[in-house]
Amino acid sequence: MLRNRWQILILATWIQMTAAMITQGMGPLSTYWGKMDLLTPTQTAILVSAINVGPLFSMMFLGKAIDLYGERWILGISSLLLGLTMGATLLSHHYIYLIMILMIVGAWYGASQPGGSKAIVHWFPVKERGLALGIRQTGIPLGGAIAAASIPWLSIHFGVSTAILVQSGLAIVSGFLFLLLYQDAEPAKSESENQKDPEEKENWKSICFNKTLYPVFFVGVSLVSLQFILVAHFMGFLTNELKVSLTKAGLYLAVVQVSGMLGRVVLAWVSDNWLKGNRVRPLILCIVMAMASIFSLLWLDEGVSSWLLVGISIVLGFFGMGWYSLYIVYVSENGPEDQIAYTVSIGLTLNQIAIIAAPVLFGLIVDWQKSYTIAWIFLMMIIASGGLMLLKLPSKSGLKKVDI
Template sequence: MSVRQAAGPVAGVAREVVETAYSYRWVILIISTMVQTLTSFTNQSIAPLAPYLQSDLSLSRAQIGLLSTAIFGAGFIMVPVGWLADRFGVRLMFVVGLTAVGLFTALAWGAPGYGILLVLMALSGLGNAIAMPPTTRAIMYWFPQRNRGIAMSVKQTGVAMAGFITALSVPWLADAFGWRGTMLTLGVLVLVAAALAGIFYREYPAPVAAKAASTHKMSELFGNRDLLLLCGVSLGYGIAQLSFVYFLVLYLVQALGYTTLAASSLLAAAQLSGVCARIGWGVVSDKVFGGRRKVVMGIIGALTGCTALAFAALPAGAPSWIVSALVIVGGAGFIGWNGVNMTYVAELAGKELSATAAGLSLTVTYVGIVIGPPIFGWTVDVTKSYSVGFTALAAVSFASLILLSLIRGQRRAAA
C-alpha cells in the first residue's frame, strides 16, 4: 500500500473527528456550564441562607463561615479526580459528582442540628470536587485555542450564575418553605442535572495516543514553576472571592442597615456582574490581548484590591447608588476572574494534563475558599469592623499580584 493510499483513511478519520467536534462542541459547552452551575447550588446558597440559618440555629458568623469550609474542604481530592478524568473520561465524573451534590443537599432537609448539617455539607462538597475538574478537560478538547478563552469563561460563569440564581430565589424559597425546604428543592434540581449529563455528554473522539498521554506522571505538574505560581495567585483570589460573596449580605444588613431581601438583591447583582465579567474577560483575553492571560489576570487583581479598599472606606450613610455601583464593580473583580484563570492553568499544563492541572489549581483555590470566610468572619467578630476585613482582602489581592508578576512562561497548549 502506498503512502498516499494509507493517508486517505487517516485523513478521512481526522476530517470526521473535526466535523463531529465542530457540530457537537456547543452541546458540550451547554452541558459543562450546566454541571458547573448546578454543582455550585449548595455552596452558593449559604450566603443568602445565612440570616435564616443564624436565626434558626443560633449560629455565629464564624460558624456560617465554617459551612463553606465544610463544602470546599473536599478540594484535596481534586488532583486525583482530575487524573481520573484525564485517564478515563469526563462523563462518569459528571454523573457521580452531581449525584453526590444533589443527594446530600436534599438530605440536609432533615438535619436535626448544626453538626449534622456540617457533615452533609462536607459530603456535598465531595461531589462538587468530583464534578469540577472534568469540565476543564471538556473545554480544552472540544474547543480550539482561538476560542478557548471565551468558551472556558462561559463555562466558568456557572459558579457565578448559581450565585445569581440562588441569591434571587433562595430568600423567597426560605420565606415560603424555610431553609430546610430550600435545601430539598436545590438537591432535587441537581439530581435532575446528573441525569441530563449522563444522557447527553459525549467524550471527545481523541486519538489513542492522546488518551494514553494522560498517564504522564503528576510530578510533571509539580515541577511546573509557572503553574505553581499561578496556583498561588488563585489562592489569594479565592480568599477574596468567597469572603466577599459569603459576607456581602451580612455586611449590607448589619453595617449599612439594608433589609435581607434588599441585600440579597444586591448579592444577585454582584453575581450577575461576575457572570458577565467572566465572559467579558474571556473576550478581552482572546480578542484584545491575543491570549495573554497574565495581563488580564493582573487587571482583575488590581480592580479587586481597589474595590476592597473602597468598601473599607464606605460610610454607614453612603448613598444607595454608590453602594450599588461598588457591588457591581466588585462582582466583576471578586467573582469575574476564574474563567481566564482556568484557561491559563490548562494552557500552561497542556491538553493531556488539563483536568489534572485544573484539579491542582482548584485544590489550592479551595484552600483559600476554606480559610477565607471563617477568617474574615472571625476578624469582623473580633474587631467589630467590616472595614478591617475588607482592608485585609485588599492586601491579599495586591500580594497575589506580586506572585502573578513572577510568571514568565508562555502557554503550552496548541490549537
C-alpha cells in the same frame, strides 16, 4: 443522545450552574441558618468552608474515574448524589452533623469541574475550545447569582426547607438529563492506559520549583479568597453593618455574581484581542479595581444609596470574580508544555485550600474586632501583595501559546 457540540455546551453549562447553586448558594443559606440559630460570623463561615472541603479530597479521585469510565456516568451520578445529599441537610438538626453532611455534599461537587471541562475538550476543536470553556465557566457565577437572588425570596415566602429542596431537585434533574442526553465523545481509557508516569514525582517537583509561577499562584490564592469571602460574608456585612434587609442583600450578592460571570468572558476576550495575549496587565487591573471596591466598602454607613451599592457590587464582581479565566489561561500557558495538567492541578489545589480557610479566618477577625473594618483591610493587604509580585514579572509574561 445529543450530538451537536453547542447543545453539549448548553448541557455542560446547565449541570455546572445547578451544581454551583448548591456550593455558591451556601453563602445565602449560611446567613439564614446564622440568623435562625444565632451563629457567629465564624460559625456561618465554617458552613461555607465545609462544603468546599469535599472537592479537595475527591477531585483527583473523581477525575481519574472520569478518565476510566467517561464523563457521562461519573458526572451524571455525581450530580444525582450531590442533590440527594444536599436534601439530607433537612434531616440535620445539629450544627456538627450539618458540617459533616456538607462535607459529603462538597465531595460530589468534585466531579463538576474536571467532568465538564473534559466534555468540552472532547467535543470542541482547538479553535473553538477557549470560547466554549469560557462559556461553560460562567455556569459557576450564574448559579451563584440565581442562588443569591432566589434563596432569600424562597426562604421568606416558603421557608428555608423549600429553598433547599429547589436546589436539590435541580441537581437531581440535571443528573438525570446528563445521563439521558450526553454521549461520551470517545471511549473511556482502560486502566492500563492510566498508569502513572514513573517520573511523575519529578514532574511535580519541576513545577513546584518554577519560580515564574509563584506570583500568579499567590494572586490566585488572594483573589479566590476574596471571591469566597464575598460568598460567605457579603450578605452578613450588608445586613449587620448597613442594616440592609436579607432579601436586598441577596440581590446585591446576585449582582456581584452576574458581574463576575460577565468579567470571566469579557476580560479573557480583551486579553486575547486587545492585549495580544498578555495576561499580567488585566490581572493587575483586576487587583487594583478589587482593592478600590473593598476600600469603598469601608466608607459606607446605614442609609447608603441603593444605586451606590449596586455600582460597587458590579465593580467588585466584575474584577473580584472575573479574574479566574485569566488565571487559568496564564498558568496553562506558563507551565511546561508537557505538564500543563500538573501545573493547573497545583494551582487549583492551592486555591481550594484558600477557599476553605479564607472565609473562616475572615470570620474570626470579624468576631475578634466586632467589626468588618480590620478584616477588609487585612484582605486588601494580601491582594496588594499579589499585585506587587505580578509587577515584577516581565511585561510579556503569558504570551506563550499552548493548546490547553
